[in-house]
Amino acid sequence: MASCTYSVPNMNTSGDNLYGPHICYQPFIDYAWNVYGFSGNKNYWDDGFGWHDPCNSTKPLARAFNACWLLTYSANDYTNDSWSSPILNWGRRYVRNNIDDLRAKCGDGSAIAASFSGFFVNDRVELYLGFFYSKDVPGRAETLLHESRHQGGKSHNANFPSGSVFGSGSGADSSWGYNGAWMYGALYLWWFFAAGARTTSAMRQRARQRGNLVIDNAFASHPGYSI
Numbered sequence: 001m002a003s004c005t006y007s008v009p010n011m012n013t014s015g016d017n018l019y020g021p022h023i024c025y026q027p028f029i030d031y032a033w034n035v036y037g038f039s040g041n042k043n044y045w046d047d048g049f050g051w052h053d054p055c056n057s058t059k060p061l062a063r064a065f066n067a068c069w070l071l072t073y074s075a076n077d078y079t080n081d082s083w084s085s086p087i088l089n090w091g092r093r094y095v096r097n098n099i100d101d102l103r104a105k106c107g108d109g110s111a112i113a114a115s116f117s118g119f120f121v122n123d124r125v126e127l128y129l130g131f132f133y134s135k136d137v138p139g140r141a142e143t144l145l146h147e148s149r150h151q152g153g154k155s156h157n158a159n160f161p162s163g164s165v166f167g168s169g170s171g172a173d174s175s176w177g178y179n180g181a182w183m184y185g186a187l188y189l190w191w192f193f194a195a196g197a198r199t200t201s202a203m204r205q206r207a208r209q210r211g212n213l214v215i216d217n218a219f220a221s222h223p224g225y226s227i
C-alpha cells in the first residue's frame, strides 16, 4: 500500500496514549491480528500504515488495535461475551464474527470507513484516514460495530433527518427499532459510557457525546433517547 499524509491530533484527547501501552504486548497483537480481520491483509497494513511498528499509536495499525483492545476488555466481566449479556460484553464477538477482511486505505481524507458485500463482491471492510485520525478510540470501536452490522447484512434504510451533521439523503436508519448499524454503534457507546471498565471518565464522556450525536442525527425518526 502507498503511504498517505496525515497529521496526528492530541493523543491524550483521542485516548491513544491511554490504550497504546496496553496493545504493545505481542500476545495481544497476535490475537487482534488473527481475530479482528487483519489476518491475510499485511499488504494493506504495511508501509506507512504501521505493520512494522505495531506499538506506535501515531500509525493506523496501532490506532486500530487500540479500538480492538477497547472492544475486547471494556466490560467489567469481559470473559463473558454471551449474547444475553449487554453489548459492552458481546460487541467484540459480533465484530469478530462479521468482519473477516479488514483493510486500511487512505480514502479521500475525510472518509471514515466502508463496508462491501454482495454477489461477486469480495466481502470486506475498509478503514480510511478519518477512522484513524478524526475518531477517538471509543469512536473507532463504534465504527467497527457499525461496519460489522453492515457485514452482518443490515443496510441503511432511510434518509438523514433535515439538518443532520451527517449530511442529507440516504445513509440513515429509519428508527432505533430497525436495529441497524447506527443503533449498534450508539448502543455500544451508551453502555461504554454507563459501565465501561479499564478506561477513564474522560473517555466515557466522549463516548456519551458521540452517542448523542448519532442519536440526534442518524435516525429518520428520532429515537427519543438521550444518553
Ligand SMILES: [Zn+2]
Pocket: 146, 150, 156, 181
Ligand atoms: Zn453505515
